[in-house]
Amino acid sequence: MSLLQVKQVNLSFHSRKLFKGKDQTNKVLNDISFAIDEGTCLGLIGTSGAGKSTLGKVILGIQRPQQGQVLFQGYDIYNADKATQHKIRRDLQVVFQDSYSAVNPRMTAERIISEPLENYEKLTIGEQRRRVIELLERVGLNEKDIKKYPHQFSGGQLQRINIARAIALKPKLIVLDESVSSLDMVTQSLILQLLNELKDDFGLSYLFITHDIKAAFSISDHIAVLEKGELVEHYHSKDQFLSSKHPAVKRLRDSILAEHPRFRTITTRANMG
Amino acid sequence: MEANDRDILNVKDLHVQVKTDEGSSTLVQDINFGIKKGKILGLVGESGSGKTVTSMSILQLHDKKYMDIRGSITLQGRELNGLENKEMRKIRGKDIAFIMQNPMNAFTPVFTIGHQFIETIKSHTLLNKKQAKELAIDVMESVNLPDPYKLLKKYPFQLSGGMLQRVMIAMAACLQPSVMIADEPTTALDLHSQLLVLRLLDKIRSEYGTSILLISHDLGVISEMADDVIVMQHGRIVETANVLELFDNPQHEYTKKLLRTRPTLYSQEQPYTYML
Numbered sequence: 001m002s003l004l005q006v007k008q009v010n011l012s013f014h015s016r017k018l019f020k021g022k023d024q025t026n027k028v029l030n031d032i033s034f035a036i037d038e039g040t041c042l043g044l045i046g047t048s049g050a051g052k053s054t055l056g057k058v059i060l061g062i063q064r065p066q067q068g069q070v071l072f073q074g075y076d077i078y079n080a081d082k083a084t085q086h087k088i089r090r091d092l093q094v095v096f097q098d099s100y101s102a103v104n105p106r107m108t109a110e111r112i113i114s115e116p117l118e119n120y121e122k123l124t125i126g127e128q129r130r131r132v133i134e135l136l137e138r139v140g141l142n143e144k145d146i147k148k149y150p151h152q153f154s155g156g157q158l159q160r161i162n163i164a165r166a167i168a169l170k171p172k173l174i175v176l177d178e179s180v181s182s183l184d185m186v187t188q189s190l191i192l193q194l195l196n197e198l199k200d201d202f203g204l205s206y207l208f209i210t211h212d213i214k215a216a217f218s219i220s221d222h223i224a225v226l227e228k229g230e231l232v233e234h235y236h237s238k239d240q241f242l243s244s245k246h247p248a249v250k251r252l253r254d255s256i257l258a259e260h261p262r263f264r265t266i267t268t269r270a271n272m273g
Numbered sequence: 274m275e276a277n278d279r280d281i282l283n284v285k286d287l288h289v290q291v292k293t294d295e296g297s298s299t300l301v302q303d304i305n306f307g308i309k310k311g312k313i314l315g316l317v318g319e320s321g322s323g324k325t326v327t328s329m330s331i332l333q334l335h336d337k338k339y340m341d342i343r344g345s346i347t348l349q350g351r352e353l354n355g356l357e358n359k360e361m362r363k364i365r366g367k368d369i370a371f372i373m374q375n376p377m378n379a380f381t382p383v384f385t386i387g388h389q390f391i392e393t394i395k396s397h398t399l400l401n402k403k404q405a406k407e408l409a410i411d412v413m414e415s416v417n418l419p420d421p422y423k424l425l426k427k428y429p430f431q432l433s434g435g436m437l438q439r440v441m442i443a444m445a446a447c448l449q450p451s452v453m454i455a456d457e458p459t460t461a462l463d464l465h466s467q468l469l470v471l472r473l474l475d476k477i478r479s480e481y482g483t484s485i486l487l488i489s490h491d492l493g494v495i496s497e498m499a500d501d502v503i504v505m506q507h508g509r510i511v512e513t514a515n516v517l518e519l520f521d522n523p524q525h526e527y528t529k530k531l532l533r534t535r536p537t538l539y540s541q542e543q544p545y546t547y548m549l
Contacts, residue, residue, distance in 0.1 A: 047463045047464065047465050048433070048435075048463040048466075049433070154320065154321070155320065182460075184319045184320045184490040185319075185490050185491065185492065185531060185535055186319050186531065186534055187319070187320070189534035189536065190534075192536070211463040211464055212464075212536075213464070214536035215536050217536065218536040218537075251465065252464060252465075254468075255465045255467065256464070256493075257467075257491070257493030257494060257496065257497045258493065258496050258497050259492075259493065259496060259535075259537060260496055261497075261499075261516045261517050261520055262517065262520075263496075264496060264497045264498075265497070266468070266471050266472055266475050266497045266498065267313075267475045267497065267498055
């Protein structure tokens, strides 16, 4: 049985213009079905407005779909009883793109990371502190950072704290919503490396939501492409993606920038070799 | 890339220090570069390496109370460093255009795009409102923005980030500046908008002969656009090279690290087969 199963999820938003009366329906997710197995990473790529983040919210239990089911370890997350929901929340964590707005600016790193521990595990103060330090060290920070506030960290460091908070309860699945998109290249590759290590260490599964195809490929086992609320393709290898004939995928692929100036397509210059 | 007379923009021995209560601290030092007409100079470096400080110094946007800018910045032979704010205002937007990372913050939300577009044109030229509007629409058409009349009536929040960035570039281009500084112009955009914005920058370069200082940490953007590249780290230039040379034969440790750590779609054994 897969860890997460998404079955025929449909979601539309309704809006009504003031004074114009007519209801407008905006279909955001259209008949989405997929599954994530334990210990694997599914990369979800698509342009902005494709519905990637909405799908992430549906999986996290924040946005109830009108139709369809989200099964986590076999339990329907929208129709489970309180105790089960409590248990599911522990195993389902999230890391967002904007690391600053994902933390409370008045909390120290220690309080940020110990929040999930306080909610789920009854630890003594000493034990809790030890766990926080362990987690900080696991994500590449150290004991000294425990008393620092969010503004004292760089974006990359703060994203590490968000990751530490997400892995504090040893979850099964982490939704990574554009988690590395706003970081510079070097930091980005370090965070991706960390995520890869954590995946192997804890047997984590990821849903990696991004518009960055290269980043998605460096971490994902499978790739799904979302276009205008529809899951258009699902791949098990890079080559499938690179040779796909689907127009949406082709468009995405054509927007990938050259990796070497020799293969540039936007600017062509006589003096370029 | 020696600094010489043919450069449109020339920066020589730039030092920027910030004054604090505990003495001054150096932000960037020994910055030397020049850009020739119609060329794109890429500026690469990690966050905090001084890329933005450098570009803000060129525009003299630092608060002189707290910042000490030394060295020479010349635009077509004219010294900019130390220029009165009044004089600088004539240059900003007209001779040197600036494109920011986040287009949402670059527009004011309370006026329409058209209002802001026309205001920019009117403050730098003698055109009246009607002529300014015509110019705005002309430029927007030439950069393939769909339906410019409608677009001018919209408010910034009604447009997507990619669209807004293209309007921003059209606005920057309409006065045909000799230099354009683009600070991470595509970082906040998705792949497809990124492509459109980069194409647009190239069009402006080839049509108006604008020299562009392109700041980015994305080596993809650099490899597509730049003619020459400077690499910054800890407030210093650590490497300056032609773009091909930089990718083929990086000299500095940091450049090598940048090239090594970037994610790639293609395995080392069969490089770039898809591109060929």
